[in-house]
Amino acid sequence: xxxxxxxxxxxAEIPTQAGVAVDELGMWPAAPPHWVHLSGDVRFxxxxxxxxxxxxxxxxxxxxxxxGNAQEPAQAWxxxxxxxxxxxx
Numbered sequence: 001x002x003x004x005x006x007x008x009x010x011x012a013e014i015p016t017q018a019g020v021a022v023d024e025l026g027m028w029p030a031a032p033p034h035w036v037h038l039s040g041d042v043r044f045x046x047x048x049x050x051x052x053x054x055x056x057x058x059x060x061x062x063x064x065x066x067x068g069n070a071q072e073p074a075q076a077w078x079x080x081x082x083x084x085x086x087x088x089x
Contacts, residue, residue: 006082006083009087021035035061036081045089
């Protein structure tokens with residue numbers, strides 16, 4: 001789990017907890033986690049979700065574009081999640 005603060009959108013400037021499943025980190029950093037786990041109160045107009053193992057959370061299907069080009073994969077992942085949260089309503 002980690003906290004990000006989106007710069008814009010419906011959650012602008014709101015610290016938001018996010019997470020990934022440990023079993024999705026086996027290929028890191030060559031392949032990023034596909035699912036982003038977020039509290040159930042984070043809503044999107046369009047998203048593909050499944051229940052998260054964390055109570056009252058959902059996991060959202062998101063694949064970062066152009067993965068593998070970043071010099072710092074962790075920073076690229078945080079930017080991906082921050083950008084995703086800027087789409088929240």
